[in-house]
Amino acid sequence: MNADKKLPVYQLFIPPVNLKDLRSDIWCNDPVPAKxxxxxxxLDIDIVYRGSHIRSFRKKSYNVVFYKPNTFRNAKEIHLNGEYKDRSLLRNKLSLDFFADIGTLSPKSQFVFLNLNGKDEGIYLELESVDEYYLRKRDLPKGSIFYAVDGDANFSLMSDLDKGIKKSLEMGYQKKCGAAKDELYLQELIMQINTIPRVDFEKEIVKYVDVEKYLRWLAGVILTQNYDGFVHNYALYRNGNTGLFEIIPWDYDATWGRDVNGKVMEEDYVGIEGFNTLTARILDIRTFRVRYQSLLMEILNTQFNVKYMKPIISGMHDQIRPYVSKDPYIKDEKEKFDNEPDFILKFIKARAKYINSRLYKLD
Structure with a gap:
């Protein structure tokens, strides 16, 4: 499908002294100038390694901020992901496109081929940054965006990391854009999720959360089986017009049957009801639960099936396959790369069967 569509080549030049600084401490978040x-x-840019555990991988991922000009293609920054542990290189893009397909806000992405100081670094996934430029490109109302940066973004008053009461309600989040007062809206959201009485929850929570959009997002997390997706790997957007919070997926490589290390994750690893405090409270309400059930059924019938996904997967695979032999990190693993589309399709079939067998739990 996309075999004839060549990958854009990104030529990155980091002056040797700056590259030495970058490599001297992979955990440092101070960017270095590059071109x-x-x-x-x-383009003049600032560049730094991105991610947490992925920084220790041989194939580095980068955060690029445009300096001169200060925006490029209506973006202030982009992310270049090495997808090092995903032997298919497809899972992140496949997931984010899938979320957009089922009606959830999701970042755009494209495969590119990266060259660093004259040396091939291989196939990368360019990811759109979720920020004020992201909103502007979609004509969305201005609002605040918070990144879920660790396991404390669990919508709870209790810390996942410290195993005690959170010291502040915005723990687990980092503000990407918005005013100082927007942090108060986030704090109020967390407080309301945890304190609205059960009898009032159905009519009250809709004043804070776009529940329909949350349920679509939840269906996406459950179907792609992102174990980390409930307390991590998302951004919160507070729509300035409605005042409601919406949720946007982020970093979805540990999906479609493999975990963060590329190991097999069986199709029944994550249950149909997922987890985190907000999900539990929403699914405690029969009206929401039945709506979620109907969404799952709808997506299983239309998008999450082998017939629909096979040409999408084949198209992506065919597009990047000619570049595998030029990627120094995977060129010796062509056979594994070629086996992954079938592995993903088998997962889709098995996961769909598992979800179908559990739909009765949502009655």
Whole structure:
């Protein structure tokens, strides 16, 4: 399908002294100046390694901030993901496109081929940053965006990390854009999720959360089986017009049957009801639960099935396959790369069967 569509080549030049600084401490978040050439257009950028555990991988992932010009293609920054542990290289893009397909806000992405200081670094996934430029490109109302940066973004008053009461309600989040007062809205959200009486929850929670959009997101997490997706790997967007919080997926490589280390994750690993405090409270309400059930049934019938997903997976695989032999990190694992589409399709079939067998729990 996409075999003839060539990957854009991104030529990255980091002056040797800056590259030495970057490599001297992979955990440092201070960016270094560099140059990026895309389609013969030269861009001055700041660059730094991105991610948490992925920084220790041989194939690094990067955060790129445009400096001169200060925006490029209506973006202030982009992320370049190495997808090092995903032997298919497809899972993140496949997931984010799937979320968009089922009606959830999701970042756009594209495969690119990265060259660093004249040396091939291989196939990367360019990810759109979820920020004020993301909202602007979609004509969405201005609002605040918070990244869920660790397990404390669990919508609870209790810390996942410290195993006690949170010292502050915004623990687990990092504000990407918005005013100082927006932190108060986030704090109020967490407090309300945990303190609205059960008898009032159905009519009260809709004043804070876009429940329909949350349920669509939940269906996406459950079907792709992202174990970390409930307390991590998402951004919260507070729509400035409605005042309601919406949720946006992020970093979905540990999906479609494999975990963060690329190991097999059986199709029944994550249950149909997922977890985190907000999910539990929403699914405690029969009206919401039945709506979620109907959403799952709808997506299983239309998108989450082998017939629908096979050409999408094949198209992505065919597009990047010619570049595998030039990727120094996977060129010796072509056979594994070629086996992954079938593995993903088998997972889809098995996961769909498992979800179907558990739909009765939502009655």
């Amino acid at each position: 990026l050439t895309i389609n013969k257009k030269k």
